[in-house]
Amino acid sequence: MSAKIINGKQVRDEMLAELSNEVIELTEQGMQPGLAVVVVGEDPASKLYVGMKVKKCGEVGIHSELYELSAEATEQELLDLIAELNAKESIHGILVQLPLPGHMREEAVIEAISLEKDVDGFHPMSTGNLQIGEDCFVPCTPAGIMELIRRTGMDLAGKHAVVVGRSNIVGKPVAMLLLQADATVTICHSKTANLPEITKQADVLVAAAGRPGLLGKEHIKPGAVVIDVGSPKGDVRFEEAEEVAGYITPVPGGVGPMTITMLLKNTIDSARKALKIRA
Numbered sequence: 001m002s003a004k005i006i007n008g009k010q011v012r013d014e015m016l017a018e019l020s021n022e023v024i025e026l027t028e029q030g031m032q033p034g035l036a037v038v039v040v041g042e043d044p045a046s047k048l049y050v051g052m053k054v055k056k057c058g059e060v061g062i063h064s065e066l067y068e069l070s071a072e073a074t075e076q077e078l079l080d081l082i083a084e085l086n087a088k089e090s091i092h093g094i095l096v097q098l099p100l101p102g103h104m105r106e107e108a109v110i111e112a113i114s115l116e117k118d119v120d121g122f123h124p125m126s127t128g129n130l131q132i133g134e135d136c137f138v139p140c141t142p143a144g145i146m147e148l149i150r151r152t153g154m155d156l157a158g159k160h161a162v163v164v165g166r167s168n169i170v171g172k173p174v175a176m177l178l179l180q181a182d183a184t185v186t187i188c189h190s191k192t193a194n195l196p197e198i199t200k201q202a203d204v205l206v207a208a209a210g211r212p213g214l215l216g217k218e219h220i221k222p223g224a225v226v227i228d229v230g231s232p233k234g235d236v237r238f239e240e241a242e243e244v245a246g247y248i249t250p251v252p253g254g255v256g257p258m259t260i261t262m263l264l265k266n267t268i269d270s271a272r273k274a275l276k277i278r279a
């Protein structure tokens, strides 16, 4: 058996076309979605990511503003900028690129972003709302993972989902989303004993350990949906996993393309909420 490939690039392109239409519709009603992207320092990877985010905004018609602070900027300067953006009507989403330089407290910065504009979904209130099933912005990578699973057509109710990784940005939120979709969820981490025994029970296996090649054939139940979040190298040994799985995401071209797409979606949703409030 050879697994069906879940093509993240194709899903992204389909979604971008839908999102462009939504932006046109909102703009016609006088509410062009706006995203502020803030980066501090000169880290090349961070610069690359923010550049990609701004470019994609342009492609779907979202207004974007890029703020580049020097590595010497103080935490207070960043907090002042966030306060300004919180109050700015043309901005519906604020993204502060992480990691921040060591002299800045990430928690304080994230908490300063208003909940209404927390399109990254990292604010502790957003995390709490996700836990209790309240309306909130869902972190982009987990939201993208769920979209990819949805597009396989699998009904998650009653299925066993195993998530390898328990980070606050991927593992925990995706586990919560799988639970909300009525899957039975197991979360594994670096201290988990008998990893293959557990992952082999998974109807859906989400690999988010950041350990290239950690999972192979012996970890996968025949026919399972396998989502490999590992980047830039996959956590799953693709060639052998492909022989066993029912569906599988490649790396690159699986989860990766979804993250920015979901950021744009969250920004559009935020503008839509602002329009409702204005009406």
Ligand code: NAP
Pocket: 141, 164, 165, 166, 167, 168, 169, 170, 171, 188, 189, 190, 191, 192, 195, 208, 209, 210, 211, 214, 229, 230, 231, 232, 255, 256, 257, 259
């Ligand atoms: P992270 O914060 O380093 O967390 C990794 C998690 O994996 C931890 O919970 C760790 O367990 C667990 N783990 C590590 N080694 C393990 C092992 N041998 N067996 C079982 N669990 C193990 O990483 P992250 O930020 O969640 O990211 C995970 C991966 O996804 C990385 O490759 C990252 O680059 C990628 N990623 C991709 C995207 C994207 O494509 N858009 C977005 C975000 C992240 P402990 O908690 O016990 O340490």
